[in-house]
Amino acid sequence: MAEKDKKLFADFSPVSTEEWEAKINADLKGKNYERALVWKTYEGFSVRPYYRQENLAGKENLDSLPGEFPYVRGNNKTGNDWLIRQNIFVTDFEAANKKGLTVLGKGVTSLGFLFSDCCSVTKENLAVLLKDICLEAAEVNLVCPSDDCNLAELFVDLVSAGKWDNKNVIASTATDPIGTYVLKGVIADDAVTKLKAVVEKAKMVPNFRTIAVHGKFFANSGSSIVQELAFALAEGAEYLTQLTEAGVSIDDAAKAIKFNMGVGNNYFMEIAKLRTGRLLWSKIVEAYGPDSKSAAKMIVHSETNRYNKTIYDPYVNMLRTQTEAMSAALGGAHSVTVLPFNAVYEETTEFSERIARNQQILLQEESHLNKIADPSAGSYYIETLTESIADQVWKLFLEVQEKGGFIAAFKEGFIQNEIKAMAAERDKRVAQRRDNILGTNQFPNFSEKLKPGFDGSLFEPIDLSEEGAKVETLKPYRESQAFEALRYTTDMYSQDNKRPLAFMLTMGNLAFRKARAQFSCNFFAVAGFDVIDNNGFATVEDGVAAARKAGADIVVLCSSDDEYAEIAPKVAEQLDDEILVVAGAPACMDELKEKGITNFIHVKSNILEELKGYQNKLGI
CATH class of the missing domain: 3.20.20.240 (Methylmalonyl-CoA mutase)
Incomplete structure (x- = not known):
């Protein structure tokens, strides 16, 4: 290191891990450190938000060179030509x-x-x-x-x-x-x-x-x-x-x-x-x-x-x-x-x-x-x-x-069960949008519509099991298949029928209604429904009239939690066959349910099951 570089670094005092942790906790302002910053992986361990040189202490194989046993650093001594x-x-x-x-x-x-x-x-x-x-x-x-x-x-x-x-x-x-x-x-x-x-x-x-x-x-x-x-x-x-x-x-x-x-x-x-x-x-x-x-x-x-x-x-x-x-x-x-x-x-x-x-x-x-x-x-x-x-x-x-090696473990079903349990957990996270598939379960292309003729097997796992198979086999699939089947059902329905329309009835608090309208548009577009967002309505009557004029099948009320207790019942009273959905999980949810308002969508919803339910209600 050059002498001038040594002087430069000497101007900065070292910062300990304890000091970093103290600063992070201060910035979190009371939030739980583990929940906010530590990533729980599918692989069975946690990933910290940052690592330092001290984290390498005691780790094996750091002194090995590329091309040397145990080859953790690669099989080639020079270059990385694949x-x-x-x-x-x-x-x-x-x-x-x-x-x-x-x-x-x-x-x-x-x-x-x-x-x-x-x-x-x-x-x-x-x-x-x-x-x-x-x-x-x-x-x-x-x-x-x-x-x-x-x-x-x-x-x-x-x-x-x-x-x-x-x-x-x-x-x-x-x-x-x-x-x-x-x-x-x-x-x-x-x-x-x-x-x-x-x-x-x-x-x-x-x-x-x-x-x-x-x-x-x-x-x-x-x-x-x-x-x-x-x-x-x-x-x-x-x-x-x-x-x-x-x-x-x-x-x-x-x-x-x-x-x-x-x-x-x-x-x-x-x-x-x-x-x-x-x-x-x-x-x-x-x-x-x-x-x-x-x-x-x-x-x-x-x-x-x-x-x-x-x-x-x-x-x-x-x-x-x-x-x-x-x-x-x-x-x-x-x-x-x-x-x-x-x-x-x-x-x-x-x-x-x-x-x-x-x-x-x-x-x-x-x-x-x-x-x-x-x-x-x-x-x-x-x-x-x-x-x-x-x-x-x-x-x-x-x-x-x-268990006796791979073949014995597969005959026992151990390997299949391990993978099936993991796949089920991953599917659940996708259904809840805790894991995002861009363009499929999150931020879909609103105008995209598939044409008829797609092979239905594209939405099913691949089963290559032979007749007389002695064990349960693995069946490769794509994590987006369930959502694609959901949306394709809507696309095929709309070949001969009006495509379902979800109308955003936005009222009250500007920040809440805009955020919830955006969330709800994405939510229903995932199933291939048409969506209409709005800047906001001054009265319930104006909003319901606009929804009817647009031919809405679903009316999504987008407002703040504090306003739902008053607004939601008024909207429900004026709707006929339209399905009323409240965007959010307000504290007054139980009170609204007692009044017959039962549809709520929010970040914890299982979007796959919810959308299947709305398709059923609409006869799709």
Whole structure:
């Protein structure tokens, strides 16, 4: 530090944590510190409003370097260059090859070829698919829903017979019989041990990973970050155990596994999740006694979650995926797929795919997030999050191990029950708008209306359970589905009927009536109702007359708590078939209910159930 800098800092006396806390409590003016400033996470721990250097005291692994065991700071010694992956659905091998070559010229460095049925793949048409693609310059990932296909063997044969240097080829298949079990409910007793031959043959291409652990299945079923990571690690450990017991070396088994993780919009948590994953996976692999510590590197492909994506106001999905891509990049993902904004409800377009590619290209070429290894290192907050997540993940991981491992815990129903309980809590918070989905349960686009023709399954969980499934399966869904179904019902009703109208009858105190009218407009627009706000009425008679003239189905009285006792009964007396709703939870609520005024909306309302109720009252 320069001498002038030392003098500058000497002019400022240090401020202790006690002094900061005293100042914060003074500013809170009697509010409860824990309720006002401490964030209670889904992950089972609390997050403080600020962190200081003293919070790093005693934390392990702070002295490790990038590229060094336990890899918490990343797998690379220098830089943070991740691969930009785009997925291509293969229905025609020549067309898929042409598209792959096209996108490789537009910034993509990793291709994901997705097959609906890989039984039809042969060495010949695989050669057509990969024609003119330099396998030493671009990663290739072959993804098939069947775990009995021979894609890995075909790929190894193709590479070995080609002109490439096998050591420079980076590729993967996504064979995951345990993940298939999670979604379909069936698994053969020898499903994992049968992979031994594949793993042994894949050694001919050193950077070819043949086994996938799909943590994203948990994330897209409503799990917490801790659950996603703990269960993914437990699944990975299951593969290690069964493969090594079948005679595969731990080094070969570990190097065969690639983790496919989701990434959500919990920005800092997702960064810490990837750092935690590398830390714990390295410890798990280390326990098996590998010959090389490099075998303990956790290779992660991150894909933006479907769980939090929406059909209404879909362009907001671009904002969601942008922060998610940043989290994956800063967390040290090996590769990242940004799902196009419309991927959850229609076939992606050239435009949406271009935007998705460019979101990552901007992070590399303009934000330069790929230039610095472990850019989050030393952050008091992220380092603390990493440790907190690690503690919770390890605790849950050990619970699974105590039950006999992943498969045994899934057969018992433990994993499903944990995720279902978490998903129910998350759904409840969304229904109460304690968790906001922009454009769906909060601040909807008032003028947006979906056209007929949407597949109703878009609003339902995805059930891939096979006939004869032995266990309850996970059923991925989107947290916005219930609200989208609610609004779509209104949209379809209004094809042949008048769209319901909620009219804001604003009176009295200016501040209260404006705030409550804005709240109420958002409230009813969530269900696709038309809304009319107003500046204010001098009398009840004027307000009711204006509501009738507008053709209101619902009249929302917006005023102050003190004025409701007098105004609400007068409004109720003058209404006929219109539904009267009071905006707020006034102290006189019980008194008003005795007079037949029973509808109240406020910040603690379960908006989903309330709006379903209003649809029923209106015959929708």
